[in-house]
Amino acid sequence: MKIALLGTGFGQAHAAVYAQRSDVDEVIVFGRTPEKLKNVQEQFGFATTTDLDALITDPSVDLVDVCLPTPLHAGVAVRAMEAGKDVLVELPLATTLEDAQRVIDTARATGRRVFVDMFSRFSAANEHLRDAVSDGRYGQLKHLEVEGRTALLWEGYHLGLDTLAMDMMHADFDLVTSLLGAPATLHVTSTEGPDGRGSAVDVVLGYPGATARCSSSSLMPKPYGMRGGYRATFTGAVLEHSMSTDFSGPGTGSLTAYAPDGEKPVELADTSPYAAMIGHVLDVLAGRTEENRITPSSALDALRLTLDVHHRLAA
Known part of the structure; x- marks a missing residue:
């Protein structure tokens, strides 16, 4: 190829x-x-x-x-x-x-x-969360918090309010919409760094019987790298995921389930979501698998929400 x-x-x-x-x-x-x-x-x-x-x-x-x-x-x-x-x-x-x-x-x-490149769909932690919502193992999902924080790791690349939603929050919105659908209500707050190169945004999403919050910041110093994760609160447990990485993609992460009977680490496959995403593309092209999991049509719900937030930040 x-x-x-x-x-x-x-x-x-x-x-x-x-x-x-x-x-x-x-x-x-x-x-x-x-x-x-x-x-x-x-x-x-x-x-x-x-x-x-x-x-x-x-x-x-x-x-x-x-x-x-x-x-x-x-x-x-x-x-x-x-x-x-x-x-x-x-x-x-x-x-x-x-x-x-x-x-x-x-x-x-x-x-x-x-x-x-909906790489987050290939995150082992995100796949565990999707499976948990689908099979109800922890009960009903009531509150989902997704957070991403990064330094400006790419030379000449800015993440101000004019780009943060499109370039950083889109994958998080894909996770939320895949689990909860389109929100009934949307509230956006933001701030920008003194030079306009970095920014921070909080988005609160309302659903019948559930809420979600997506928070992103590009105001971190360069040694901070890139970190984030989610906290999913179910009626029967809490799942908490944390990760850290740099611009190349591979990094470290952990997932823990907190239930009435105690705290339990969840074993995750040690695979970069970027590598898994590209592997999926090459498998489809080579005929090793038939289903394309990252079609353009499947990205529309997240794109619609991303554009809504982007336009509010630009207003």
Whole structure:
């Protein structure tokens, strides 16, 4: 398999996974900055290019992995599909629901396969939570708190109020909507750092018989890295998950169940959700599995909520 990886920012996390895959024959990385491309080439040994059009239309490319700035996601995905490529799109899929639908319509018209990097669906802790809600092992979910905190780990990359919801909170909203659906009420509060590069947002979601809160901050100092997790309060127990990582994806995490009969650690598979997500994409493309778990249509509920919060922050 030959992969066109577009972007040298968060694309490095994808590059680190591809470099470990025996079923990936070649990766070519597109970027606009020669110095960043040189760093990627030295770190991973991948070929690089500054010619986006030539790479997308290269007939030997099987998969186009779009890790470009968010406003470019939908347009480049459509171009790649029209050039006969399957596509993996970094979060979020698009900046409007209309563009997201355009991606879905183009996939249907061209017959190409599209994957959205809903990496959090492959988190072992999130999968345990989904299973617990589905089978009712802890009773009814009453309150869900999801939190993410990060330093600005990517050079030149900002997470102010104009980008935080789209670039950081989308995956958390996907978890919430997959468990509780669309909220009946929505309340948003926020603050921004003195230079506008960092920000913090709290979102409170109301449901019949349940509540949820999503909190994100990019105001942390660089040594802090990236940390977060969730606390899920059921009628019969509490699940608490914590994790820490850096820009490359792999990190550490723990999950604990607190019930009337005591505190019990939950064993989690030691797998990076980014690696699992890319593994799923390659399995589908190779025919090792049929179901695409991260289709564009499955991302629409979370995208709708993300855009709602984003527009409120921009108002």
